[in-house]
Amino acid sequence: MLWALLSAAAVRSQDKADWPVWGGGPENTHYSKLSQINHSNVKKLAMAWTFDTGEQGGLQTNPIIIGNVLYGITPTQKIFALDAATGKLLWKFDSGIKGTQPDRGLAYWSSGKDKRILAGVMNFLYALDAASGKPIPGFGQDGRIDLRQDLGRDPEKQSIALTSPGVVYKDLIIVGGRNPETLPAPPGDVRAYDVRSGKLRWSFHTIPHDGEFGHETWPADAWKTSGAANNWAGMAVDPQRGIVFVPTGSAAFDFYGADRVGDDLFANSLIALNAETGEKIWYFQGVKHDIWDRDFPSAPALVTIKRDAKDVEAVAQATKQGFVYLFERATGKPLFPIEYRKYPASTIPGEVAASEQPLPTKPAPYARQLLTEDMLTNRTPEAHVWAVDQFQKSRSAGQFVPFSVGKDTVIFPGFDGGAEWGGPAIDPETATIYINSNEMAWMAALAENTDSSGPKATYMSQCSVCHGDKMTGSPPAIPSLIGVGGRLAPDQITATIKNGKGRMPGFPNISGEQLIALVDFLTNVERKELGSVGPELLGMKYRFSGYRRFLDPEGYPAIAPPWGTLNAINLNTGKYLWKINLGEYPELAAQGMKNTGSENYGGPIVTAGGLVFIGATNFDKKFRAFDKSSGELLWETTLPFAGNATPSTYEVDGRQFVVIAAGGGKDPKSPSGGVYVSFALPKQ
Secondary structure: OHHHHHHHHOOOOOOOOOEEOOOOOOOOEEEEEOOOOOOOHHHHHHEEEEEEOOOOOOOOOOOOOOOOOEEEEEEOOEEEEEEEEOEEEEEEEEEOOOOOOOOOOOEEEOOOOOEEEEEEEOOOEEEEOOOOOOEEOOEEEEEEOOOOOOOOOOHOOOEOOOOOOOOOEOOOEOOOOOOOOOOOOOOEEEEEEEEOOEEEEEOOOOOOOOOOHHHHHOOHHHHOOOOOOOOOOOEEEEEEEEEEEEOOOEEEEEOOOHHHHHOOOOOOOEEEEOOOOOOOOEEEOOOOOOOOOOOOOOEEEEEEEEEEEEEEEHHHEOOOOOEEEEEOOOOEEEEEEEEEOHHHHHHHOOOOOOEEEEEEEOOOOOOOOOHHHHHHHOOOOHHHHHHHHHHHEOOOOOOOOOOOOOOOEEEEOOOOEEEOOOOEEEEEOOEEEEEEEEEEEEEEEEOOOOOOOOOOHHHHHHHHHHHHHOOOOEOOOOOOOOOHHHHOOOHHHHHHHHOOOOOOOOOOOOOOOHHHHHHHHHHHHHHHHOOOOOOEEEEEOOEEOOOOOOEEOOOOOOOOOOEEEEEEEOOOOOOOEEEEEEOOOHHHHHHOOOOOOOOOOOEEEEOOOOEEEEEEEEHHHHHHHHOOOOOOEEEEEEEOOOOOOOOOOEEEOOOOOOEEEOOOOOOOOOOOOOEEEEEEEOOO
């Protein structure tokens, strides 16, 4: 039966009945030509089917649909196929590896009767037969390749996970990967593998080797010890030009760069590569010598805009800071002017911050750029007094202000954006880009390292960057480790350190007696011993004191709304069509504080039916449809768990469906799950 369902895939892809690629298509526009569901009838949209994976942990997956078959991923990274009309399970593949990292999608390739699903499970890339779900023996070793290989370093000591799917170009699967944000970390090489054999065809070194372009922007031999500068957010492909567009993140260590003095090309860059060979065509570095974790957070999107009544093929890149950069696709020429502005020097010994950073003059930022005292919360008088006190103890001076030792610096928008991994949608009819944005303030500082050995030193160098000096974390995404020994057994803690979980990468470099000592420290240490102490790592004297959202004592944002928005920007002109608050806290809404916006993860899609669909909101669990021209809310429903994923839309037997993966996991007050929910108009 499954072969029959797949047989029409090529034809269906041509008429856009399918959603055959993560992001809707290789151009990553999140757009569908389907229009059966539209302004006039969207209010009638109702649940068509659900598929419960039976697992907890949350979902970020944008499922793909080919030939009436939906392919998705469970929270523990089992791959499955469903009848896209009914949600009936057709097959499920269990690698035997319990996935603990986010998995945002799958890739598909076909040639004649050879049809393959290319799936990331932790550090492995599998090729599965699309009809049966069985690994294809001729691909790599027993149907998989190990992405820890081919990096020029000891594979057993590397941590990499394919959290965003690779992209397909002809007979290549091109991948990045998620790397640790502390040292040691593997380099962020972009790699292309033969989709039939699994053999490596090319690599692009984002930390340039000797003699390669950009090598002079790093210290000599930095490529042997530095890490990351990786593509974790996904890519877009121009199939006609044969160009793959690759956004990258910051180099490790994220917040102190004494070991990587220089601009650090190709970290924090949008790179256009020849998809056939991996050769650089052009690049743009969005943040020089990043010490703020300002990764490019999502795959770019390809769009055709109008300039002087002529079509210009462009690529749009969103950022955590709240900017949209727009470039001519073939040359990298900016389509809105970019200004290089001066910023203050770092006061931290050994650190050399870049003297200037590039900012686009258009469009205007979709997130506020500077937190001032008059923007603090007035939710209650007590919360306001508390927020003012905390704010006055910190430094708030906008973007690209280097951290200090011991004094908090406000990061606004926060470390999670602005834009995040969900990415934007683009309406090709109007060249309008739709971007959902977080508007949260975070605070952070550096601390001096003093100790250089022992389990406390290991914790400070490898764990405190996220969980903080005091082990308090930043729940729910970064849990507190206080009392972890009472919640988890030592073997569970050991497995999490080795393999990672959720936002946490694995740390294979911690092993043997060092690992045993760290687990003992986490389970038995007296918390009062934790303070501003830690190791020297590769000669570095300073560490990050931990991620901290600026939340009031009751856990709500300590700034005034909006706390999350959805934005529509005309890329022909750079002007906003509309901007609305996205999401709310149900308990605050019940008290009359409605439409505040909230943190949101997962992106929108836009359709020829004139609709923008988006879940994303953390706390209200809503899935919404908006008028793409005005931002008017036309329909909403409540999901079983928050839909922190980008939806997909497709057609089966003349009936249009919209599906979203709902797993929650970001609200500490609510349980997580793993349910796919599909909606359609009632059958006539």
